[in-house]
Amino acid sequence: MTRTASSPSPAPGQPAAGSGEPHGQEWWRDAVVYQVYPRSFADSDGDGMGDLPGVIARLPYLKDLGVDAVWLSPFYTSPQNDGGYDVADYLDVDPRFGTLADADALIARAHELGLKVLVDIVPNHSSSEHVLFQEALAAGPGSPERDMYIFRDGKGAGGELPPNNWTSIFHGKGWTRITEADGTPGQWYLHIFDTTQPDWNWENPKVQELFDGVLRFWLDRGADGFRVDVAHGMAKPEGLPDAEVNAEGLIDIPEGDTPIYFDNDAVLDIYRRWRPILDSYEGDRMMVLEAWIPEHRLPHYIGRDVAHQSFNFGFLQARWGVDAMRAAIEKPLALADAVDAPTTWVLSNHDVIRHATRYGFPPEHRFGEGLRREEVPDVELGLRRARAATLLMLALPGSAYLYQGEELGLPEVADIPDELREDPSFLRGGGPGRDGCRVPLPWEQDAPAFGFSPSGKSWLPQPEVFGALAEDAQRGVEGSTLELYRSALHLRRELGLGRHAEGIEFVEDVPEGILALRHAGVVVVVNTTDQDVPLAGLGLGADLRVLVASAEGEGAVPAESTIWLQSPSRA
The missing domain is CATH 3.90.400.10 (Oligo-1,6-glucosidase; Domain 2)
Incomplete structure (x- = not known):
């Protein structure tokens, strides 16, 4: 872990050339960040697994899509027992993904395009091969x-x-x-996770120093920040006491709480240690936490002396409906504002059922751990609601995180042969696991592996439906999910919807099943019902024009859809 490597671009503490701020100071406050799961994004060498050169080749696509930053899931040396979250060397690139030179080239090319780069860091545990x-x-x-x-x-x-x-x-x-x-x-x-993922002892100063060095290594190479994995898990309770158990003999976790080994206050000291390191570099370097914590605990993790952001998983978990969705907006906004931090918004990632599928189930259906083959969603309803939820998300102040392929409307894949599944959650517990949201992306409708790999190989099989959803099949097609994302992302930037300055105002006197809010001169209307609702009956004002809509409608908010409206005087 003492090994270092020279960086061809920035000197330590200096931003890379061409890494201009997308929105001026503290770019992360309203950035749209696109998560790349490298092994499933784009394969350049034909081995059936995505790699860093494949990501580099597709960076112009992300720039054109309208995002501000790229978050790379782990690409470190790893036996891949948990999709790279079992790290054997934090200071090198796994040969399956490329080399350190490829990582440098990726950061440099992203910066040339005006994109920031976040590196995934895994500090709770390492690989047993470390x-x-x-x-x-x-x-x-x-x-x-x-x-x-x-x-x-x-x-x-x-x-x-x-x-x-x-x-x-x-x-x-x-x-x-x-x-x-x-x-x-x-x-x-x-090992709070797999047997091949032993937990670090964060009470040992040498562990703390080790990760100081990991941060500096990637910051020196030009990384703009970090996504911190299991960010609520490193500090264990003193004495490692037994957890309370319920009548079934299972660890008792009160609703809305966490297991005994998560969310201990000492974990905050780690972020207080890391924040000055990040602040010592130019360019507003940042960290965002994957912290599955009770909502009221959020202000402890974010602010001026701890982390910059933490994922708002309450929004991801919110069921389809006005009350749940409004609460998932209102509460985290207030909590984050109290410590002068932005809220984050996310609907999908590499650990949960894709939201185009999740919304196709009844509200009580679980949101994580993948799909069983016998679980069949309403595909059309799921995509319709997913498009609406995304349009709501992109109108909100704060930063938004997108998961690769959601802009194509990709569904969760349930029909994966058991012998091809790799998720330890499946291998250890027999559940469906998370492989279904990690199936490689379709880029070209009529190419081998739908353009993911030049050889036609794919480490997980892609379903036939991916062909019609491929990037080239949607590009330039009016009404496609890809074009909806492109339009919304460019409007979001143009109208400054990510900024907190004006706040949001919920519209109270609207029909049942309608969620409406005003923000930055835009009126956002979500119709959660299965019936079209005439615009004229909403009392939102005259002469409003539709900026973008998740579904077609004339003079109405279509069923299960979202629209953005603006007065001509504000245009």
């Missing part, structure tokens, strides 16, 4: 090497029981017992 974990296994109990991770003696007469009752997010025990170098049963190590 050299420091291998050294910990070899060094034995009580050694400084073993103290880099969370090792404990087991309970019971022979230490045959785990140190506590914690379970893994990926099902099963949260502890694995090792065999010591002399062949005897040994200590247990903690």
Whole structure:
């Protein structure tokens, strides 16, 4: 971890050439960030797995789409037991994805196009193949090497029981017992996720210093910031106490709360340590947290001395309907404003069912862990509502995060052969897993692998429906989901809808099933009902013109749709 590499572009602490601010100071406050899952984005060499040169080739597409920044899911050296979130070397690129030179070229090309680059950092755990974990296994109990991770003696007469009752997010025990170098049963190590993902010991100063170096390594290479994985998980409760269990013997997690090993206050000290590092670099470097925390805890994580942003997962989880959607806007806006931070908005990512499919189920359907083959959504309804929800999201103040392929209206893929699935959540627990939202993208309707790979290979099979949804099949087609995104993103920038200055105002006296708000001179109307609603009956004012709509309608807000309206005097 002490290895360094020279950077061909910026000197330490200096922004890369061509990395102009899209919106002036603190670009991240209203940026639209596009998540790239590298192994499924674009394959340049024909091996069936996406790579960094493939991303570079498609960066002009992202610029044209209208986003401000690219967030790259992990591309580090990794055995890929959890899609790259099991990192074996934080300072290098996995050969399957390219080289450090490719990473430098990607950052440089993005900056030439005016795009920022966020790097995914995984600080809660490493891969079990990380050299420091291998050294910990070899060094034995009580050694400084073993103290880099969370090792404990087991309970019971022979230490045959785990140190506590914690379970893994990926099902099963949260502890694995090792065999010591002399062949005897040994200590247990903690892994909140897969057995191949041992948790770092963040009470050890050497772990803290290690990640200081990781941050600086990528900042020196021109990265504009970080998405922090499992951002609520690094600090464990003192003494690692047992969790309370329910009548079924399972860890008891009160509704709206987190497991005992998440959301401990000491994790905030890590962000207080990292913030000065980011602030020491020019160009408004930032971090956004993947923190699945109770909503009221949000202000503790964001602000001037901690993180810049944290994902607003309440918006992602909100069910289709006025009350749920309004609450998912109003509450996080107020909480973030209280600490002078922007709210983030997100509807899909690499861990949850794509929202074009999610909205095709009844409201009580779960939002994560993928689809089982027998679960069949209303495809047309799902896409119609997804387009409407996206148009609402892009009208809101703050920053928006898009997941690759959502601009094509891609559905969740359920029909993946079990032998091809890779998600440890499926392999350990037997559930559907998250592979269905990670199927490689379709770029060309009539090309092998729909243009994902020149050889026609694809690490996960693409369904036939992807052909009609390919980028080239939608480009320039009026009414297509791709063109809806392009129009909305360019209007969002032009009208300054991401800015907080004016705030938003909900319109109260509207018919049941209608959500309406005013922001930055635009009136946003969401019709959550299955009937068209005449515009004239909404009392929103005369002479309003439609800027963009998620569905076609004449003089009405179509069923299950969103429209943006503006007075001619504000045009």
